[in-house]
Amino acid sequence: MADKQVIRTHGAGDVSAALIGESVIVAGWVQRRRDHGGVAFLDIRDASGLVQVVADPAEHPEVEEMRMEFCVSVRGTVRSRPEGTVNPDMATGELEVGVEELVVLSRAEALPFLIDDRTEVDEKVRLQHRYLDLRRPRMAANLKARSKATSAIRRTLDDLGFLEVETPTLVNSTPEGARDMLVPSRLRQGEFYALPQSPQLFKQLLMVGGVERYFQIARCYRDEDFRADRQLEFTQLDLEGSFWGREDVLDTIETVLKSVVADVRGIDLSDDFPRITWQEAMDRYGSDKPDIRFGMEITDVSDVVAESEFGVFSTTISDGGTVRGINAGPVEWARSRADALTERARELGAGGLVWMVVEADGTLRSPVAKFLSESEQAGLKSRLEATPGDVLLIVADRWKTVVGVLGALRLELGRPTGHEELAFLWVIDFPLFEEDDSGKITFSHHPFTAPASLEEMATDPDKALSKAYDAVLNGVELGSGSVRIHDPEIQKEVFDILGIAADVAERRFGWFLQALRYGTPPHAGFAFGIDRLVMILQNESSIREVIPFPKTQTGSDPMTGAPTWVEADLLSELGLALGPAALERMEPS
RNA sequence: GGGAGCGUAGAACAGUCUGGAGUGUUCGUCGGCCUGUCAAGCCGAAGGUCGCGGGUUCAAAUCCCGUCGUUCCCGCCA
Numbered sequence: 001m002a003d004k005q006v007i008r009t010h011g012a013g014d015v016s017a018a019l020i021g022e023s024v025i026v027a028g029w030v031q032r033r034r035d036h037g038g039v040a041f042l043d044i045r046d047a048s049g050l051v052q053v054v055a056d057p058a059e060h061p062e063v064e065e066m067r068m069e070f071c072v073s074v075r076g077t078v079r080s081r082p083e084g085t086v087n088p089d090m091a092t093g094e095l096e097v098g099v100e101e102l103v104v105l106s107r108a109e110a111l112p113f114l115i116d117d118r119t120e121v122d123e124k125v126r127l128q129h130r131y132l133d134l135r136r137p138r139m140a141a142n143l144k145a146r147s148k149a150t151s152a153i154r155r156t157l158d159d160l161g162f163l164e165v166e167t168p169t170l171v172n173s174t175p176e177g178a179r180d181m182l183v184p185s186r187l188r189q190g191e192f193y194a195l196p197q198s199p200q201l202f203k204q205l206l207m208v209g210g211v212e213r214y215f216q217i218a219r220c221y222r223d224e225d226f227r228a229d230r231q232l233e234f235t236q237l238d239l240e241g242s243f244w245g246r247e248d249v250l251d252t253i254e255t256v257l258k259s260v261v262a263d264v265r266g267i268d269l270s271d272d273f274p275r276i277t278w279q280e281a282m283d284r285y286g287s288d289k290p291d292i293r294f295g296m297e298i299t300d301v302s303d304v305v306a307e308s309e310f311g312v313f314s315t316t317i318s319d320g321g322t323v324r325g326i327n328a329g330p331v332e333w334a335r336s337r338a339d340a341l342t343e344r345a346r347e348l349g350a351g352g353l354v355w356m357v358v359e360a361d362g363t364l365r366s367p368v369a370k371f372l373s374e375s376e377q378a379g380l381k382s383r384l385e386a387t388p389g390d391v392l393l394i395v396a397d398r399w400k401t402v403v404g405v406l407g408a409l410r411l412e413l414g415r416p417t418g419h420e421e422l423a424f425l426w427v428i429d430f431p432l433f434e435e436d437d438s439g440k441i442t443f444s445h446h447p448f449t450a451p452a453s454l455e456e457m458a459t460d461p462d463k464a465l466s467k468a469y470d471a472v473l474n475g476v477e478l479g480s481g482s483v484r485i486h487d488p489e490i491q492k493e494v495f496d497i498l499g500i501a502a503d504v505a506e507r508r509f510g511w512f513l514q515a516l517r518y519g520t521p522p523h524a525g526f527a528f529g530i531d532r533l534v535m536i537l538q539n540e541s542s543i544r545e546v547i548p549f550p551k552t553q554t555g556s557d558p559m560t561g562a563p564t565w566v567e568a569d570l571l572s573e574l575g576l577a578l579g580p581a582a583l584e585r586m587e588p589s
Numbered sequence: 590g591g592g593a594g595c596g597u598a599g600a601a602c603a604g605u606c607u608g609g610a611g612u613g614u615u616c617g618u619c620g621g622c623c624u625g626u627c628a629a630g631c632c633g634a635a636g637g638u639c640g641c642g643g644g645u646u647c648a649a650a651u652c653c654c655g656u657c658g659u660u661c662c663c664g665c666c667a
């Protein structure tokens with residue numbers, strides 16, 4: 001091995017009792033060096049696992065210079081460890097490799113952080129040296145899980161006769177939905193491509209194109225602010241089928257999700273995923289992505305307090321609002337907790353928050369108790385199934401605010417930590433349209449979603465339902481889908497209700513409407529976020545943990561420095577110039 | 590766009606509330622000792638723009654203002 005040629009006969013984790021007495025060559029990174037002077041131990045780690053090698057420094061002086069994360073190759077003989085030195089915490093703990101030859105393949109500088117899961121390191125430092133972070137067992141396991149997930153998806157859909165088709169990532173910008181990521185065109189200065197927010201229209205065109213069963217593991221881009229579960233770019237399983245209705249989609253997606261869970265978690269989910277309508281989800285959980293792993297459901301108490309002396313309650317109801325509450329159970333209650341939750345409720349749009357503690361003798365301790373009659377107090381307790389020690393939280397406002405606030409408080413107070421349990425859920429029967437805060441009607445899913453009933457859409461658009469559905473896992477929205485509109489006339493009607501003028505619709509989506517005019521099959525589909533799915537299956541709380549090279553919350557990559565300024569030449573070649581705000585930032589005065 | 594937290598040695602922290610010399614802990618690094626460890630152990634050493642800028646003060650890691658970075662949340666995310 002004088003020429004340092006790398007030869008590895010066995011993975012470190014593959015060293016087994018069957019190899020005792022045999023000569024092997026393992027290669028990998030030095031996890032730890034324990035040098036006792038007369039004898040030295042190295043733990044060698046590679047992708048397969050960890051094995052201990054033992055060297056006599058007198059015979060192999062190279063071992064003295066080995067440091068953590070050196071990349072090394074070891075030729076030696078597999079043997080049982082001496083009695084009393086077995087390490088039960090190690091998969092190969094009964095064995096070791098007695099060193100015959102030791103070669104440093106590559107040295108390592110002093111590390112910015114230790115390569116193990118015990119060490120908590122600031123995320124920025126981890127991202128600056130992501131290649132080292134990926135060596136940690138946690139990240140290695142997450143990458144592996146992600147690969148298992150995508151291969152389960154491909155295998156399952158291949159078995160079901162799906163075609164994997166790639167759609168373009170340089171597309172036209174559409175002003176609907178999220179902000180587009182833009183790419184300037186050099187050949188057509190002043191014009192821009194957009195990176196796709198989803199392959200939505202292209203996959204529908206594939207249906208027109210006779211593909212019938214399409215899927216794609218598609219990178220998608222949305223230029224909106226970051227969250228723990230949102231990045232600028234993310235990966236979706238995108239899927240569509242012709243001659244399909246809702247049940248075909250739900251069946252297929254359920255099959256895919258179950259195969260992913262089986263491969264990543266080793267669990268067989270035999271039961272069908274439960275279903276809940278959007279209305280019920282909002283009423284009971286105050287969310288269109290309910291976490292059903294725990295109760296603490298929202299209860300309507302409007303009738304109990306409709307005549308109450310407490311004006312906030314009675315006035316809200318007479319004004320058409322509602323009063324609802326949750327029983328938070330035996331929460332440790334203190335003034336600071338009450339203040340924090342009240343502030344949170346206000347942040348979410350409520351005017352305030354009424355709290356009540358059920359005392360041991362059954363009386364209610366609350367700032368508003370004195371305004372509530374005995375029968376009102378009794379009614380609240382029985383409606384919220386209160387027992388001594390419980391904390392009741394009540395909000396009075398318009399319906400949307402009440403359920404939204406209580407839904408958020410419910411999560412804060414009762415949500416299980418981690419994702420040991422998996423609670424999948426279908427949310428169905430979404431409203432077709434919704435009003436934004438300015439009162440403007442907008443689609444609640446996307447404008448290509450089929451209405452549940454044409455008649456309802458025409459006569460009562462406020463109440464009209466759509467054929468859209470969401471998949472939810474542990475309170476996280478995995479993805480959504482719908483039966484699509486395949487009739488260009490209905491598509492135009494929807495645009496009309498949305499207030500998109502015919503000529504505008506024609507200009508923006510004319511190419512798509514035209515495609516629908518050539519015998520479009522009824523079709524339906526779905527897309528779910530692979531990052532989020534793997535995040536939950538791996539019990540992580542951020543998708544950054546399952547993305548090999550993610551961005552920070554301000555959209556930067558601490559390792560490469562992206563995004564960066566570019567040469568003026570390049571800008572001018574593209575016909576671009578920086579505006580005053582950019583120049584200001586470039587050279588702060 | 591807004592709110593909150595964090596920023597001290599290569600890493601993780603304590604010190605900040607209540608101003609008094611860069612004080613300290615663990616890990617890593619460097620040197621020495623050590624023949625059965627496995628987060629080895631023991632001895633010794635090096636390593637600091639307390640994110641940056643300004644202000645208050647006799648004196649600032651500590652108080653105030655601004656700014657940058659980072660995390661979480663609200664808005665936003667068809």
